Amino acid sequence: MVFVALALYGREGASAFCVQDDLEKEVCLTETAKRIVALSPGASELLFSAGAGDSVVAVVAHSDYPPAAKKLPSVGNHTRIDLEALLAFKPDLVITWATGNPKRQIELLQELGLPLFAIEPRTFDGVSSAIERLSILAGTETEGFAKAKHFRSGIAELSEQYLNTEPISVFYQVWEQPLMTINSEHLIGKVLQLCGGENVFGNMPRLVPRISAEAVIQADPQVIITASADGVRNDQLDHWKNYSGLSAVKKNNLFFVPASPISRPTPRLLEASVLICEQLDAARDRL
Template sequence: MTQRLPGVVGLLLMLMAGLVEQAAADEACAIDDAEQEICLTVPAERIVALSPGATELLFAAGAGEQVVAVVDHSDYPPEASELPLVGSHDRLDLERLVALQPDLVIGWVTGNPAGQMERLERLGIPVFRIEPRTFEGIATALERLALLAGREAQGRLAAERFRQGLAELAARYADAPPVPVFYQVWDSPLMTVNDEHLIGKVVTLCGGVNVFGGLARLVPRIDEEALLVADPEVILAGGRGEANRRWLEDWQRFPELTAVARDNLFFIPPSLLQRPTPRLLEGSRRLCDRLEVARGRR
């Protein structure tokens, strides 16, 4: 027996090492948009989304049934509005959130309170931060979220549909005549986007030229005089509810603007362009269509 013991011990050690290696191989690891690696030993079954965009991405990635709570304004898809709320993106109800016993929280890099996010991490809750700022970032967000939720196939399919749709638009409008565009994010103060913003990238994709694209800030403030000097051929508004009509009607005060003279004042629902989710593809198609209308009015 004494002579056989080392062999038995060795075999047990090998089995244990094999189990450890298998457990490590079974881990799902992904790097978030804050450049932190999150690893889960089993797919997340109870996920809390801390922004409307995160909620949309999770559902699009096939993980909707695993989402147990969201924040205010998480209104898409419709079933998301039936989920429990844990506050707003910038003010979380941590007590309620923790009581839900999530095994994964999807945060927004710049949108959630840093102190509250750190507290969640100290409690041992994995926090995966996202904030896509490119088309490819949206696609990889779908794939990474799907991986953590054990929905890899659905995530890959959603990502490829998104990539393919954008590639088709890029090919269609690659040689389209350029159209000077102003995109209005807000009215008071008057705000727009630059070329680094996702909406600015959509404008470029469709053959538009963002008249304030070269400004340094992602969402710069401007004044009416600057807009009059830029004289865009198209004005696009993204206000909520009735605000879009008021914003567009307000530009009628300046009949000398090319966009007004040619009736190129268009509204696109903000959730289709201002949230970095797969629905940006639909928003892009609408924006491209509006620029085609403007080209036809020359």
């Protein structure tokens, strides 16, 4: 469901641009935002996708896409915000990461009366919806809604293509030390499902649980995937080669995907999804 609303109301008849954020809080602006600060790399990327790049005045560390985002001033990182630097930009809208930014610092921004819009897309449609809502707040609906439509269409095409594909078991490695994965509620877990992958840890209660090597061996996935810079093969999965009995190792089904597109809830998740679907197709051919 897309939580998008554009209304005209407010004090003394002022026009208000109102949307609901991912914490189900209504955010209203009397004018479209022209000085936006983004407090996560994903938020920066979503703003540019929404056509609001020209209105972004500051970002946080690792905001590296699109290239224009790298040229913007930083106000710290997503876990430690430089509030003094942020306030110096006099933002008329701050895009927060619902579960990723420091709670107390976000509360301080609220107390100061800054308009805050929290994002945390957990579904494919949530990504499209976030783009649409941001475009409403920035007054860039034409570009934003077009980008959202393109993403929805691409995901729908993949869903149709892999609707009846042969299931294949997958372990997605988020981190090597400590060993971590994702469950089926995580957006990456939904990518695996989209491509016909069965997440061997899909039923874990936490979104990003810690697990043991023994648990992976017992699950015996047919495919192991992890992320790396630009999807370049590195040594992150080499330790699994010590377990020659693992199905994924026996069939050489150890794959890498570019880290940013698969880990950020942005339109580039589509290209990451296409790649993972292709990798799972290659793995099926080796069984």
